[in-house]
Amino acid sequence: MSGRVLVVDDVATNRLLLRAKLSSAYYDVVVAEDGPKALDLARSEQPDMVMLDVMMPGMDGFAVCARLKADPETAHIPVIMVTALDTAEERIRGLEAGADDFLSKPFNDLALFARVRSLMRMKMMFDELRLRDLTSRELGLAEVMPDQDIEAEPSGPILIAPPDAGRGGQLAAELGARLSIGTIVTSSEREALNLSRLELPDCFIVHQTLMEGGDGLRLVSALRARPETRQSAVILVVENGDVGTAAKGLDLGASDYIEAPFDVNELIARIRSQLRRKRYSDRLRSNVRNGLKLAVIDPLTGIYNRRYASQHMIRVMERARETGGVFAVMMIDLDKFKSINDRFGHDAGDAVLREFSRRLQENIRGVDLVARFGGEEFFVAMPDVDAGAAGHAAERIRRAIEDAPVRLPGGAGEVDVTVSIGVAVAGAGDGDAEAIIKRADSALYLSKEGGRNRVSFFARAA
Structure with missing residues (x-):
């Protein structure tokens, strides 16, 4: 990074x-x-x-x-x-x-670089959200987001995973009195995970050593892996200046850390900072999501359509121009999709498209953009990706589709599905967005002509 x-x-x-x-x-x-x-x-x-x-x-x-x-x-x-x-x-x-x-x-170099990596990841995420928000507003689908009331927005509870019941109860009492936010104290790692699904906390305070032999780092990793807690703030508590554990926690996805014993006023300041950041990101996501639903979201699959993707490509190219980097685009086509509709009916075809969209999104990064261009044709834009990384991503997508059949609705059984993928890698000076998309489309044609269920790259003329 x-x-x-x-x-x-x-x-x-x-x-x-x-x-x-x-x-x-x-x-x-x-x-x-x-x-x-x-x-x-x-x-x-x-x-x-x-x-x-x-x-x-x-x-x-x-x-x-x-x-x-x-x-x-x-x-x-x-x-x-x-x-x-x-x-x-x-x-x-x-x-x-x-x-x-x-x-x-x-x-301390370990602390320095762990903190820099963590904040760089956060910045990348915010940049992508702001980019999508700007795209939405340029399309006339959203208004400028007001910031004045962000502090007043209600918060979900704070979940505390302490090293022992005494310290957990004391901290909950202090935070509840000072922040006017509900608190939950858990007695084990498993309970913390179970309650996180039910209570949807906005912030987790996780000690490095938990009750019943639990592992705070393992809990941090699990919270970041689960969709329902992925956007929550996670503050890791480390003992006696344990920089190694703190650095590992940040790399696993902790939003922040604090060294115990700590001044509760400092913890409160850190919680407020994290909640402010989460409200801002939540508002960005909501602004983008609500503004796009009718105009640029494909109603069948729930992903973006061609209109949004074309506008977003302009932003991707602008960023490449600013950074001097490269990006990749993919065109993906479901092989022999018409035969699925003809054999099983259009409801089955729709189910295949929805399942393909789900697997596609599971196998790309959060900063990548997926869109349905129409019928069985899909598009992926991957900023800051070279040919090697794009090739690995395309193969991962191809295997994810090929390796498991799609279950059809109404007990109609299962159907095997494969995809053909065309990839083009470009920089900001390599033509306009439509020209780059056409290169990926040409590479897709090579995959289909070459027998389908494969990945091909656009090759420039010598």
Whole structure:
């Protein structure tokens, strides 16, 4: 995973040190020596993350962070505040200014890179949601999303998975009194998973060691794997500065972590920050989903149609132009689909299309876009993907369809289904969206001519 990081520090040695560390992990680094320049660079460069020193002359890090979060052009950029004064008071002040996390000097490389990876994933997710929201608004399907009432929106309960009943009960009482949000205390890992389905918490507080021999990291992983809890905030509690466990938790999908023993005020500030982020992402998803249902959602399969995909391709190409990256598109056709309709009827054909759409979505990334172009023809757009990754994804999709027959409605039995796939990889300068889609369509023709149930790539003329 790569991205652009803006490093802000008034001390040249500190800037050089962070630049060297981040560059060694293949991040693109931009530097600023003071707050005003940082604000200008954040607007012009649109970095994926800002690493911001707290103690700077003139405008300190807290003021810069507050300005970044107040500006609609930069409010979505994650901010890590860097300080030599690692106190709960400093962290709370930064979180209240909008910071996403704190790192203390000297840096622990494990904590640094785990936090950067985690926030980069979050930024990628928000970028994709904002991209889809922009596409919807340009199509006239949604209005600009108001932000003023986001703090007032109701929250689901907070589920606490503690190391023992005493600490769980005490924490629940403190959080309930201070946040006016319902709390649930669980007695085991299994109970936490079961209650998460019933209560739909917006936030989980998970200790690294759970009662009845439970494993906090395993619970974090399970929560992220389940659709009903995938978007919830998860804060991992680690003991005595266990950076290794914290880093592993972030890589498994924890939204944040806090070291025990902790100041409950800091935990509350972190919960508020995570809930604010979740409400924003929920609102983006809702805005996109509600605006698109009638106009650009295929009613049979529930995925996007060609109208939306064509507009979205423009955004994908714009992002490729900004990053200098490449992207891939696939055209997918169900082999001999007409024979299924002729043999089993159109209800069976509809069932096959719905099941194919489900498997297709299960075998792509969250940032990829799936659309039905019509009949049995489907489309996938994959940003930031080269030929090798696109080929692996296409083969994964092909096998997912071939390996299991589709059960037909009304007890009509099962039918084997295969697909032919055409892939084209392009950059922003490789023609317009329709030309790139036509290349993938040409590759699809090669797959069908070559015997079906295969993947072909568009080959440029020599």
